[in-house]
Amino acid sequence: MSIYFKKLISLFLIVIIIPTQIFAKNNISHEIEIENTLHIFSGWEGKCVSGKKWDSSYMSDPMTIMSYAMMAYNSYTQVNGTSLADEYGAWSEGVSEGAAASGSTGQAMTNASSSSSSAFSNSNGDFLGITKMDIFIVRTAMVLAAPEESDYDLADRLMKGYLGQGDDTAAQAYNTCMASIGLSFPNMLGWSMDENSTSENLKAPYEHPLRMTTEQLASIATVFGEDYVIENYMYNTEDNILLNVIALNGHSYIKAGEVICAGIKVSKAMAHKNSKSNSASGGGKGMAIAMMAVSMICPVCGFVLKVVMDLYSNMLASINTCDNEQDAMEHSMLHYKTHKFLSHDQCHLADTYCDKESSWLGCVRKGYDYCCYDQVTTKIFAEGLKAQLNKNWDSCVDITVNDLKDISFRSCREGEIAHINKCFPMGKYDEFQKALFKQATKGISIEGLTEQVINSMAIDTDHKKKEK
Amino acid sequence: MKKIILVLMCVGLLQAKIYRSSLAYFDNGGNKDKELLALLQKDDYYISGNVYLQDKKDIKVQKKIFSEPDNPIDIENLPEILVPQWDKTLPMFIKSAKVFNNPVSAYQGLFIINSFYGKQSKTKEFKELATVLYNNEKNICMSHIFYGEIFEKGYNTKVDKQKALSIYLEADKSMICKGWESSVLGGRIYKLQRELK
Numbered sequence: 001m002s003i004y005f006k007k008l009i010s011l012f013l014i015v016i017i018i019p020t021q022i023f024a025k026n027n028i029s030h031e032i033e034i035e036n037t038l039h040i041f042s043g044w045e046g047k048c049v050s051g052k053k054w055d056s057s058y059m060s061d062p063m064t065i066m067s068y069a070m071m072a073y074n075s076y077t078q079v080n081g082t083s084l085a086d087e088y089g090a091w092s093e094g095v096s097e098g099a100a101a102s103g104s105t106g107q108a109m110t111n112a113s114s115s116s117s118s119a120f121s122n123s124n125g126d127f128l129g130i131t132k133m134d135i136f137i138v139r140t141a142m143v144l145a146a147p148e149e150s151d152y153d154l155a156d157r158l159m160k161g162y163l164g165q166g167d168d169t170a171a172q173a174y175n176t177c178m179a180s181i182g183l184s185f186p187n188m189l190g191w192s193m194d195e196n197s198t199s200e201n202l203k204a205p206y207e208h209p210l211r212m213t214t215e216q217l218a219s220i221a222t223v224f225g226e227d228y229v230i231e232n233y234m235y236n237t238e239d240n241i242l243l244n245v246i247a248l249n250g251h252s253y254i255k256a257g258e259v260i261c262a263g264i265k266v267s268k269a270m271a272h273k274n275s276k277s278n279s280a281s282g283g284g285k286g287m288a289i290a291m292m293a294v295s296m297i298c299p300v301c302g303f304v305l306k307v308v309m310d311l312y313s314n315m316l317a318s319i320n321t322c323d324n325e326q327d328a329m330e331h332s333m334l335h336y337k338t339h340k341f342l343s344h345d346q347c348h349l350a351d352t353y354c355d356k357e358s359s360w361l362g363c364v365r366k367g368y369d370y371c372c373y374d375q376v377t378t379k380i381f382a383e384g385l386k387a388q389l390n391k392n393w394d395s396c397v398d399i400t401v402n403d404l405k406d407i408s409f410r411s412c413r414e415g416e417i418a419h420i421n422k423c424f425p426m427g428k429y430d431e432f433q434k435a436l437f438k439q440a441t442k443g444i445s446i447e448g449l450t451e452q453v454i455n456s457m458a459i460d461t462d463h464k465k466k467e468k
Numbered sequence: 469m470k471k472i473i474l475v476l477m478c479v480g481l482l483q484a485k486i487y488r489s490s491l492a493y494f495d496n497g498g499n500k501d502k503e504l505l506a507l508l509q510k511d512d513y514y515i516s517g518n519v520y521l522q523d524k525k526d527i528k529v530q531k532k533i534f535s536e537p538d539n540p541i542d543i544e545n546l547p548e549i550l551v552p553q554w555d556k557t558l559p560m561f562i563k564s565a566k567v568f569n570n571p572v573s574a575y576q577g578l579f580i581i582n583s584f585y586g587k588q589s590k591t592k593e594f595k596e597l598a599t600v601l602y603n604n605e606k607n608i609c610m611s612h613i614f615y616g617e618i619f620e621k622g623y624n625t626k627v628d629k630q631k632a633l634s635i636y637l638e639a640d641k642s643m644i645c646k647g648w649e650s651s652v653l654g655g656r657i658y659k660l661q662r663e664l665k
Binding site for chain 1: 488489491492495496528532537549552554579583584585586590610613648649650651652654658659
């Protein structure tokens with residue numbers, strides 16, 4: 001058996017080491033030195049964690065802080081008899097005064113690079129660019145106006161009706177509205193297939209002002225972000241009821257049209273339904289709806305619930321990147337790779353430590369460092385060699401060709417210690433044989449080997465990036 | 469007692485003749501007067517149009533769907549879309565509007581042209597239907613918007629922006645437009661006022 005094992009190891013060395021040495025000899029002048037220090041059976045450092053998320057970075061995010069401040073303020077004003085509606089009014093008046101003060105000079109457009117919109121800016125100079133402050137107050141309040149289940153149902157009906165299915169009044173109203181502003185189904189079809197066969201509104205949206213409330217405009221920001229609104233819309237106002245808004249391109253015109261025709265909540269529900277990312281997260285949506293519903297009934301409760309939910313999802317929720325693929329994927333590429341290699345038994349646990357510590361709760365998240373290898377056999381061989389060389393697991397790349405001079409491939413006998421008696425640990429000896437036979441029975445295809453090579457190259461690349 | 473039952477039956481019969489797809493006309497301000505309800509019972513074109521609209525036996529199958537240029541949708545993998553038989557329905561509503569001056573048919577026909585054919589491809593029909601609707605029912609906001617659009621865009625007639633504006637302003641004054649209707653109307657008034665300055 002021992003002879004057979006030696007033959008296997010020889011074969012292994014021929015496959016792994018000799019080509020490496022030939023490569024080294026052919027390419028580098030200092031061949032002897034390099035040969036001696038050449039790292040073989042190299043692994044890479046894998047990581048995974050298990051415990052609570054305990055990520056407090058969201059608390060230092062300025063947007064989170066401001067969002068909390070606005071929610072707290074909203075709760076306060078609701079309790080004390082005033083509401084954010086008053087703030088909208090004040091904001092709207094402010095906008096109106098600003099527009100009057102600026103007269104016909106206007107502000108420079110954010111995306112002046114667009115030739116069509118620049119042309120519009122020249123001939124319609126009284127439209128103003130939107131600033132972050134303009135939409136901040138309303139946008140924050142809009143977070144409270146999240147769609148409810150009924151809004152999602154209505155969104156379904158409207159979307160079906162838009163395509164010609166269903167004939168209820170709401171669907172007809174939505175279609176009529178959309179068509180009246182150049183966004184009928186044929187208009188959209190023409191716009192997506194051939195820009196020339198669509199409506200004038202979609203060809204030159206900046207020439208077709210839309211009348212919107214400040215809330216409607218801000219609601220677009222809650223779905224697509226403030227920057228989207230700032231870069232894609234301009235406005236002016238002649239009364240305190242509605243803004244005259246121009247969209248600078250077809251896409252932003254459609255989004256504004258949807259808000260006008262479907263309403264704030266239903267258009268948000270539509271956006272959610274259209275969003276690929278939301279298709280797989282039904283639970284998240286349900287939770288969001290529940291939270292917003294509470295906020296509307298009781299702003300203070302909504303604020304508290306929001307804080308609690310944020311705390312839970314960022315701090316107290318469990319995470320296990322070692323065993324849970326989803327957690328690993330969301331955490332980082334390194335954790336995902338570690339998870340993948342762990343699931344194929346290609347990693348050796350090198351260290352366990354406390355990754356996150358709370359002064360009250362003690363260690364809330366454990367971290368695990370691994371040395372991972374691109375083959376199970378390599379891992380077992382490295383484990384056996386390290387034991388014989390009496391090397392610890394501080395490094396995954398500390399076995400050199402030079403070390404092989406002192407290596408014995410004799411299996412340890414009962415009572416023998418690998419590094420003292422210079423033998424191959426008995427357990428590893430058996431494990432190695434089993435792994436080799438397992439691979440032999442499975443049949444190692446060239447595709448499998450190529451994949452392993454690619455995997456190990458990808459890991460190296462990642463490590464280099466990390467080092468930079 | 470018999471009289472009451474008879475009246476109730478008549479009312480039920482009258483209400484039964486208002487098709488589901490016609491409800492939007494009344495929901496959006498259309499007057500439910502006796503003459504109109506009586507017309508809806510005897511107008512065979514109106515009835516045929518609505519029957520075609522609800523007939524699911526011969527519904528067409530379309531695979532077309534819009535996709536935004538920057539977010540293309542894989543059309544081939546989309547589920548089939550079932551749509552009513554617009555080709556059979558629309559001529560019925562047009563005839564009903566022409567022969568019986570039926571504003572409900574005009575409203576429904578305009579809805580079909582507006583939403584599913586595209587106004588540019590049926591300007592003649594759009595003008596005919598919008599005129600019938602406007603002449604018979606001014607309490608519906610869309611009747612002003614459809615009719616004003618004929619002159620604003622020049623559908624089968626000369627462009628007359630001043631006239632279009634006056635039609636829109638008429639609706640604005642009478643305050644019949646609510647919600648999204650007032651947004652659409654306001655947008656058109658604002659645009660025309662700027663252009664006519």
